Amino acid sequence: MLMLLRQFVERRWVLVLATGVLGVRLLVALAVVPPWQQPDEPSHLLFARILAEQDTPDVGYVLRPAASDATDVLVPTFLQGASFRTRRADPGLERELLTSMAEHGWWRYYGRPQPSPLPTSLTEAGLTVVDSGPTLYYVTAAWVLRAFDVTSLLGQLYVLRWISALLGIATLWCGWAGTRKLFGVQLADLTALLLSVLPQFALVSTGVSPGPLINLCGAIFWWQTAVLFTGERSVRTVGLVWLVALAGLLTKRAGIPLGVMAAGVTVLAFVRSWWTGTFKVRGLVAASAAMLVLAVGVVVLLPGEVERILRTLWVTVTSRSMNPESASLEYFERFTWTLLDSAWFYAGWMRYPAPISWTWLVRGLMVVSLLGLGVAAWRHRMRPSLPVVIAFGLVAVQVASIYAVHFRLHVGPQGQYLFPVLAPMLALFWIGLRGWWPVRRWPVLAAGLITTVILFDLVGWSAVLIPLYVG
Template sequence: MGHIEQGATESTGAQTHTGRRPMVEWVTWARAEWQTVRWLALLVLIHSLVYVFLVPPWQHYDEPGHFLYAAYIARGGIDAPDNVMVAREVADSMYRHGFWPPDVRPDLLSPRPPGIPTDQRLHPPLYYALMAGPLSLLRYLSVETQLYAVRLISAGLMVLTVLAVWRLIRVVLPTEPELAVIVAGLVALTPAFADLMSAFNSDVLMNMAAAAAFLGFALALRDGWRPTGLTLALVATLVALMTKRTAAPLVIPLLVALVWGAWRSRIRWWVYLAGAVIALGGLAVSGFEWTAEGARSRPWLATLEQNYFRAEIVPWLQSWLNWERAWPLYLSTIGVAHNHFWARLAWGHIPILPPVGDWLFAGLSVAALVGLARGWFDWRHTWPLWLQRWFWLCLVAVIAAWIALLGRLHPLPEGVSPYIPRGRYLYWAMVPTMWLLVMGWRHLWPERWRSHARYALIAIFGVVDLAAIVTLAMYYYQ
């Protein structure tokens, strides 16, 4: 039995008598855990601060629009009288920091606010209301100072995200503390993720909440419906949903975790089938009205479509049937999203080590898939049921993330090509993605090499991350 399998098999017992440890033993364990948390948090914070101050103002995905949304709230609301003034300040700062070509200068004299990409006021207001607090305190400082201040908050949320990942692996494989640090380190060293998580962007809060939610899911699978795991899963999922509609697919692993947390024994296949039929049937009856012209959304669902999803579900579902037109777009989206997930910086226009970086991560992904296929034949016999379910929950979450990403193409517009969604829309599933990558990578190798393979993986990520930092420095400051 390999090292991973031993840790997995022992994990149930190790957690069962954690609460019965003698006080001295518990204090020793807590001190060791706290020491790891302290140095891991410090290293992640320093690493995040490099990205915070290396990237010039406004050079992240939609950062000007995110800033303006929060700044408007800080100044009295999205219709406040001085909104035009702050928009002018941002536009002028964008010009001074080289956001536009030298021959493009925003109109700062018009009574209308200058055109700034991209308006974020259609998103849920939770993140922006939270960020409006510090912006209100700093409103009389320059907009650049305000921007860097809220980027520091993003760096703090990145630290919490990585710590959630570390804690999750400690829950899943408590006998492998080194693996927990390595997986957390891989998340921190993923260049495109680190770049986005140092920006002023609502994705930062959503991704942190999603990581906390997956920690709650793991606790629910291991312990059942106990207050800690259940509360963390529900509250963190709610925060993610209230932050951005991109987190909507997170409901799927939440429901899976709730069901498996309630039923701790094996469930027959026909129960899953019957449950899916009943759930879909109930949704079809409660959510749609069926007329001679076809289906249409009921008022409650239509309100949700308009205010949250910003798309009508019936045309969206019908658009999936257009395979002839959609298939080439799917292939293009998979390639673009995968490259952007790992190896694109700033607004997605700065590649890392092209084209080597893209091929490197494509190879790692394929290798992980092969390793997962090989590993499952061992894990299903050596892992406890809850850990097997954690594996399947991760797989379900990643598949749901990719299906949702392809769903952003629909409904297909007439006469024009749709926007190809980027890999950042997959970051809510960063935790299961990284878990599957690490487990697949390790099981790809012979058993005697697996303890060394994890160090090779983090070395690869470290080199690529260093290349990303050098790339940003050369791009913006050469």
């Protein structure tokens, strides 16, 4: 066992270093960021806590008429007609939660005067309750709270924050594994180091929300996609790709792009196998049968979730923003910069950005990287390698989904929406930057880039977070 551990450390020392750096930064974030200061933490914890008090962790729910003790009532499909109810809100729990928010300065940090008397519900306080059914994240969170028998409000908050931190570390590992498969160890090591010092990733990975689980699904998807195009067990890997995409779909609406990516990756894999002469009809039949069984199983076992996903797609496609600003170039520019800025650093429910000089520095690096991708493509006679095509395709689907939903509906962007494809995005970021430089300069450029991001992280903590939360 010790020999295996020694070999892992020797051969993967950069990954070990990145894991340690990220772990320390996650611990600092857990210690410094006060309760309820991550986006929508009160709403997410409230729903998980309500589910933890129920008698079943089932995910297949359908709407039923509201009862006197609940603002919204849901019933498992196999218990329709029974007295079981899932409450979407609980007045007693909400009052306890709002009291805790007041004790920890939520209104002050949010830039609002604290009301007196306190509101009696999240809705009255201007917050929303969870508008989805008991999806995979909330059911899992409720199971964790029951399994560890955590009953205190802050205890539940920090247990789920710790779970998010562990998911963040797993995201780092899976992102590294996928990048190594497609691009090699050196580029994988660099992207792992970049991810480990990215300020916003540490903040997002210590909040109570479905986001860290979606990010892990995206990282596993990236890893298995890399295995699909570099390995031999294509049928099994296609099944894993779809299984991860399904987990994302069952976690949050933000997981829907993973389904689109899974379809694209599957088609590309079959086209490539046909083109290279490795196509096997038996493999196609086996993969199709596996996906059919998976789809039928979801429809039969979780009809409520299928209905939720279809309803979300329908509402997304048919809804339109009534704000005339949505069609303006100025709004497009503001939306784009906010999306990119908040992928690097934006604290306190998107209220506290990084210092403007550092923000413009990062913007400049992103523009240079984007142009560098074009330079790199030109050097390859506009025929980029398959790994670059795969990475670019996944990032393009994620970005397109953000603009198709949030931009079109005039909903504020958040950089964490990009994190399901963070590993391929960082890989492309580095490929674009190095596209301007000869190969012999890449080590110096990599060291400079890592140093710049570390300094950016230190500035974010020393100039924004520490003065804000510690004083």
